[in-house]
Each structure stands twice: as C-alpha cells, then as structure tokens.
Amino acid sequence: MDKILVLDFGGQYNLLIARRVRAEHVYAEIKPYNKITAAEIAAEGYKGIIFTGGPNSVYDESSPHVDRAVLELGIPVLGICYGHQLMAYTLGGEIASAENSSEYGKTSVTHKGGVLFKDVPEESNTFMSHNDYVKTLPEGFRAVACTSKCGVAAMENPEKKLFGVQFHPEVTHTDYGRVILRNFIFGVCGANADWTMDDFIETSVAKWREQLAGKKVLLALSGGVDSSVAAVLLHRAIGKDLYSVFVDHGLLRKNEGDYVEKTLGEKLGLNIIRVNAKDLFLEKLKGVCEPEKKRKIIGGEFIHVFEKAARELGKIDVLAQGTIYPDVVESGRGDSAVIKSHHNVGGLPAVMDFKMIAEPLRELFKDEVREVGEKLGIPRELVRRQPFPGPGLAVRVIGEITEEKLDILRDADAIFREELDRSEFRETTAQYFAVLLDTRSVGVMGDSRTYGYTVALRAVTTDDFMTADFARLPYSVLEKASGRITNEVKGVTRVVYDITSKPPATVEWE
Ligand code: XMP
Numbered sequence: 143m144d145k146i147l148v149l150d151f152g153g154q155y156n157l158l159i160a161r162r163v164r165a166e167h168v169y170a171e172i173k174p175y176n177k178i179t180a181a182e183i184a185a186e187g188y189k190g191i192i193f194t195g196g197p198n199s200v201y202d203e204s205s206p207h208v209d210r211a212v213l214e215l216g217i218p219v220l221g222i223c224y225g226h227q228l229m230a231y232t233l234g235g236e237i238a239s240a241e242n243s244s245e246y247g248k249t250s251v252t253h254k255g256g257v258l259f260k261d262v263p264e265e266s267n268t269f270m271s272h273n274d275y276v277k278t279l280p281e282g283f284r285a286v287a288c289t290s291k292c293g294v295a296a297m298e299n300p301e302k303k304l305f306g307v308q309f310h311p312e313v314t315h316t317d318y319g320r321v322i323l324r325n326f327i328f329g330v331c332g333a334n335a336d337w338t339m340d341d342f343i344e345t346s347v348a349k350w351r352e353q354l355a356g357k358k359v360l361l362a363l364s365g366g367v368d369s370s371v372a373a374v375l376l377h378r379a380i381g382k383d384l385y386s387v388f389v390d391h392g393l394l395r396k397n398e399g400d401y402v403e404k405t406l407g408e409k410l411g412l413n414i415i416r417v418n419a420k421d422l423f424l425e426k427l428k429g430v431c432e433p434e435k436k437r438k439i440i441g442g443e444f445i446h447v448f449e450k451a452a453r454e455l456g457k458i459d460v461l462a463q464g465t466i467y468p469d470v471v472e473s474g475r476g477d478s479a480v481i482k483s484h485h486n487v488g489g490l491p492a493v494m495d496f497k498m499i500a501e502p503l504r505e506l507f508k509d510e511v512r513e514v515g516e517k518l519g520i521p522r523e524l525v526r527r528q529p530f531p532g533p534g535l536a537v538r539v540i541g542e543i544t545e546e547k548l549d550i551l552r553d554a555d556a557i558f559r560e561e562l563d564r565s566e567f568r569e570t571t572a573q574y575f576a577v578l579l580d581t582r583s584v585g586v587m588g589d590s591r592t593y594g595y596t597v598a599l600r601a602v603t604t605d606d607f608m609t610a611d612f613a614r615l616p617y618s619v620l621e622k623a624s625g626r627i628t629n630e631v632k633g634v635t636r637v638v639y640d641i642t643s644k645p646p647a648t649v650e651w652e
Pocket of ligand 1: 437
C-alpha cells in the first residue's frame, strides 16, 4: 500500500491534510517532526512527504526545524505555509517578516505554470495565514505563483521533486486545493489510490483473527459509533470470543439501550452482556447538582460496574477499544504523551490486568469509521448518529437528577430529534438535543394554571466540536417541536431555544 507522510510542525490543519490525502484513497499518516529520522522515513518507503504549517517563525530559537537529509532522500516533498518557509530556509533561502506582507483569509493567487498548478486557472482564491514569507529562493527553485503582497506564493524544484506553497491547499477556502494536492500525490509522487475501506476490512479481519486466536477479548460497548464499529469488526474476526459489555447506566436516550442491544446483538449476532445499572447510578447521583461531580461519579461507577461484569466472565486476555486516529494523534503530540481519557473507559487498562490492548480502528478517521461500519452491515442510523456524551443525560438534566426529570427529558428530546430528522436541516446540523432546566415557570392549560419545567432545545453546526455555531433552524421546525413537547410531555410548560455559540458557551449545558 502506498503511503504519504504528513510531517507535523504544529499546524492546526495537520489532521485535515491527512484526511484530504486519504479522501483520494491514498494512505496518509501523521508523525511529529521530531519523532522520525530521515533514515526511518527512507526505510518506511513513503511515496511522498508533506510538511505541515505551524505557528512559528523559522528564525525563532525554539522553532521546529528539519534535518536537511529529509529533503535529500529523493522522496517528493510538499511544504505548506510554515513547511514551505522551512523548506526554503533549510536549503539556503531567506525568510523575511514585514508587517505589511502578512496575509490572512481568502487571497487571490496568480500562477505561471508549474507542476502543482496543472488544471488550475491562472488566477484563483486560496486561504492564507502567515506573517513571514520567502524572500529569496534557495538554489534550483523558481517562483511559480504570487499574490499582490507575496512574490513567492509557491515555488518548485521539479528535478529534485521539492515544492512549496504559502497558502493552505487542504482548506476548502482554497478553490483548487484538491486539484493541487492531487497534482502532488499522483502527478509528482505517482502514488496508487489503493486505500479503500473494503481492503481495510479484509486485512484487518485477517490480522485480528490471527492475533487473537484462542484468546478471550473484552470490549466496553457504549452504543456510540466507535465502540460499535470496533465490536462488529472484531466479531467478524473472532466471533463469540468477543464479549461486549454494555453498561446501561439509565442515562441513555429514549429506547437507546434496547435499540443497541437489538441491533448489535440480535441482528448482527454480537455476544452482548448488558448490565442494567440504572438504580445504582441514580442512587449514587442522588442530591448531586454540581456538573463535574456528576461526571466523576458516573466515570468511577462505570469502571466499577464494568470490572464486576468482566470478573464474572473469568480470565480475560485482551481489552479491545474503539480508539480512532485523531485520539492517537492527539495523544502522541508534543514531547510528553498525554493519554486521552476515552469516553468512560479511560482508566480501564490501568486498573485491570490485560496482556494486550486491541484497537482495530486506530488508523481511521471518523468518516472512515462510519464507512467501515456501513460496509459491515451496521444500520446507517447507528453509524451516522450524532455524538452523545459518556455521562449521558446526567449532563442534560440541570441540577439534581431524578427519574421523573429523566423521563421528561427523554420524551422531549425524542420529539425534538424526530422533528429535526424530518426536516432538511438533519444533514447540516451536527448535534441536536434537549436539555431540562431546573427552573420552573407558570403556564396556563385549558382554564387552569400550571407550574412546570422548562425545556431548552440545543442545535449546533460544527466540523470539529472545538468551536460551534448555534443552528439557524427555521421557526417552522421550532414551532412544531415546541407545540408537540408542551402537548405531549406532561410537566413541561415552556420551551426555549439556545442561541449561544461556542465559545463562549459549550455545546452541552454542563
Ligand atoms: P462541549 O460541551 O465540551 O462538547 O462543547 C463538545 C462535544 O463533546 C461531547 N461531550 C462529551 N463526550 N464524554 C464524551 O464522550 C463527555 O464527558 C463529553 N462531554 C461533552 C458533546 O456532546 C459535544 O459533541
């Protein structure tokens, strides 16, 4: 399989670059610039290298640099933004910084031919974000594109297969970014588009079948996309030797526990051990109002319940997890590895004794995980489902959690999701749910006064959940949801819509 290396210099778009390459069916992996040597790069047999952007200036003492040997391996290199400047600097060019030369946002670029610009109009929009620029080219290079402020918006040395662009081709605001990346991946590197999810499934199933033969494997099934796909993939490899423990903490959405059990257990044949622990969790959460305390209690209790269920299964050899590629990249960044706490199971390997951890999705991006899931026969509605927090509805019932409040929230939430799912906004809204406030207000129903709960509706658009915008839903959808909730859910007198973005708010209310 052909591979492209994305050498990470701290750019905020490092994941995006790898995703764009993979979208062309070429495998791409990200490595921090200081975690791989030129010799290792050569030994791995990469077809090409992409240097990412980064927040630094090449002359800063602490800025990341690259071994010149990487540029002399004969492997094609594309430098993006900081990577472009770094390539020029490393090969003897000059970088300068001038206040009036910085560019940010959509910028028109004019090119005069060059390998990367095949099939790109002479003038097009790109996305720029830089202060420094390449002032003097290294020997053997020529400038192939410019902007009104920047003489070297792109450079090339086709003989040595080295290329640099000041703009970000991986960002959608660069109109011909995809064409430029394709010109590099296929035109320059000659990579084969052989990364497909069918091949991934086949190789992965064979690999895990061999590695896990005769072993007893345990997986914590949350009902979310990642753990479900990991479970179905491993089930295909080892069948009943995979034990999927599904802890139902009673904080799931309406009918969710039964749906997961039915879909993955009955329809797909997984060996599911469902632990109904609602009473235990509600007991522990009694009287607790503070959000962080709720999370801690749920996280801790989850581990207890899971461990107990695991002990009852006897000796387990392997723990399987639904870790995906962005988690791996995040964990390995910087000099000290940070282990991301994974949903509710982050502490498990530390407290339980396993010989081995199996993470079948650790090379995949979320959209690839979804594709694998669908190919494995998991229904689309499960594979495409929106994110759901580990602590569940506990962080959507504001204040103290009671069974009554959870029931009200579940019904209101189901109505809102149903109404939005019926509308065209389903595809563009990343997450939508209801929240139950602990504020009551007065209403009137028939001839009598009511005094009931307030439901807040939350819907956001976002690509990465780091920032989010409240969704501009039409009044017709909101009106329908509000009308149905106040009519059909006993105990609710008022429905409000949350019009705050993130920041300053977060997506969840707690
Ligand atoms: P916030 O509220 O931080 O949410 O803006 C961003 C995204 O993360 C989800 N979320 C969680 N997911 N465990 C999870 O697995 C959690 O404790 C948790 N808290 C928030 C949230 O639903 C949104 O998609």
